[in-house]
Amino acid sequence: MQRLNWGLIGGGEGSQIGFVHRAGAEIDRLFELRAGAFDVNPAKSVEFGNSLGLDPTRVQGTWRDLLLSEKDRPDRLDLVTVATPNATHFEISKAFLEAGFNVFCEKPLTTTLDEARRLEVLANERGLICAVNFGYSGYPMVRHMRSLVSQGVLGAIRLVKAEFAAGFLADSSFDDNPRVRWRFDPEQAGNSLVMADMGCHAMHLVTFVTGQKVRSLSADLATGVEGRGLEDDALVAFRTTEGAIGRLWVSGLATGRTHGLTLQIFGEQGGLSWEQEQPEQLNFTPMGKASRILERGMDGISKEAAAANRITVGHPEGMVLAFANLYRDIASEIRARCTRSRSADPVLFPDVSDGRHMVEVVCAAVESSRNAGAWQSLE
Template identity: 55%
Template sequence: MTKLRWGMIGGGEGSQIGPAHRLGSGLDGLFEFCAGALDHRAAEGIDYGQRLGLGDRAYGSWQDMLAGEKARDDRIDLVTVATPNSTHFEITKAFLEGGFHVLCEKPMTMTVEEGEEIVRVAERTGNICAVNYGYSGYSLVRHMKAMIARGDIGKVRLVNAEFSHGHHADASDADNPRVRWRYDPAQAGVSAQFADCGIHALHMASFVTGQEVTKLSADTISCLEGRELEDDAMVNFRMDGGAVGRLWTSSIAIGRQHGLGIQVFGETGGLRWCQEQPNQLFYMPLNQRLQVIERGEANLSPEADRTTRVTIGHAEGMPLAFANIYTDLAEAISARKEGRAIDPAANLYPKAPDGLRSMSAVVAVAQSGQNEGKWLDARPPMFRE
């Protein structure tokens, strides 16, 4: 198979997310890293890109990269947008309209209106717009989804999701630029912790249950003096398949490290998974003993088998979950090029409508939190019919 060509915007030297994308995209040999505009500082971005082997396809800006790649016969097939939140809309829209497939970091946009525009542009151009809810790439998360879809726990009654950590709990860290921007409305938008972490948990709830959030009520608070945006939120929500949801997200929970986990309770069983222990999925059938499902064991679902690379008993980490998103996208792009249907087990990557639904929920959480937990419609206007 000929490798697909991949480029990246953002994710420069010292970035938290850049290495995970570069590792994930290259893990299966499906993509070749060909182009990048890796830093908002042109000289630094070009220098770092050249050190990574990009040569004359190390660009000083995303605008230069768009123009340069459009002019090439061997243009990139996919671009990843890993820049600050406020730039996602402009860059994603420009590359979609330029004829490129896009994987955008979350949140996809800063407003619901921008999110709806991205959905429309992706539909109009026919280009893929994916959103990096990368934790949905974990093998046992996909097995959890398959179990729920085939009825192993019966009708879903309750979902409990969390994504809480304590890494922003130190008041003396208030002027740290890596922390400060997250609570600045000018850079982060209407929400801090929920937009940063809570939407991962909310997307996970929809992903595994196959249900979408319809309305929600939120209690938000800024525990550290001087923060304009929330650092803790508790959200109650309802889903279109009848499930009830509870979600807690926090950045001041000292002692919590990563804290992404989900529990789903149905009529005939319950399931539990935690990102810090991704090799185990806990399954409790009604009136039976607890079962521990191990990643890589025999007789799992096609969705789980397709996304398992490391033999059973060995650690599986976040870059491999990202790699599964990239493997899905490689299959989706290749299927389009070859004029065939995509493998159903690969058609699980988060798409532009998922990014839009998340942005709509972010806005609803912010508004509900400012209105004493008033229940609000969490759906984007274009999806309310």
């Protein structure tokens, strides 16, 4: 099968997420990196693209040149990934969607709700994919959790507790590092730091696993290190569309913690919990019975988790393969759309409506916090 043509914008040398995209997209040999504009500095972009061994005619200094050079090629890109700072996502994604390209945008999809709605309308009108990289939804045991909840193993969901609290903002001496600085700058990051950077991941996991959306929320966004323009800690109470109680804590100030993403779901019959730093296991606590640890790769795993499972049980997989699962889902969907058929594999990548819903959550949290925690209703 011929590999799909893939382009990358951002993700240049030294970037945090560029390598994970390149590794995740190419590992299954479904996509091949053909073109890109990798760095905000045009010379560095060209240098980096050349260092990857790409055809020099398809390495560009800017995303606008990339668009111009790709749009009329017979072998044009099948998918363009946008891995640049948040405030650029809308303009770049819009331009590529308007030119008929499928897009895989980093989170948050945009920095305003109006922009997110416009991308949703645009992608739907054009029949194009506009996926959003909530990459944790690619982990097999997250997919297993989703499957168990949808099979009713926990009964009706009553309580959801998500946490994404790490220590990466605890040392303010890093604030001048160019890879950190843009995250505090509303011009580049948008209206939120930790809610947009981390909270949307945790909330997406809540919606992905429960199959429910966020209906309303009340938030307290706070800045613990003086002088930062955006929040570095957030506490959110929320309710889901089916009435479950939700609790979310997001922070960059949890000193010494490395990642700190966890999800706990409690229903009428039992609970499940998952930690990103131990992603191969799920803790299952059925009511009145012994607790169990469910392992990735074990017998009896759901078909969604089995499809995402690559390596023999006991050999850790990890983030690159979680991203690869999203790329594989997107490749299946691109091929299905080309042949006007339905993908035979489970297609679970977060789409533009998930991306829009998470922008809605971030904007509602900012609004609530500005109004002393007043509850906000979502669409």
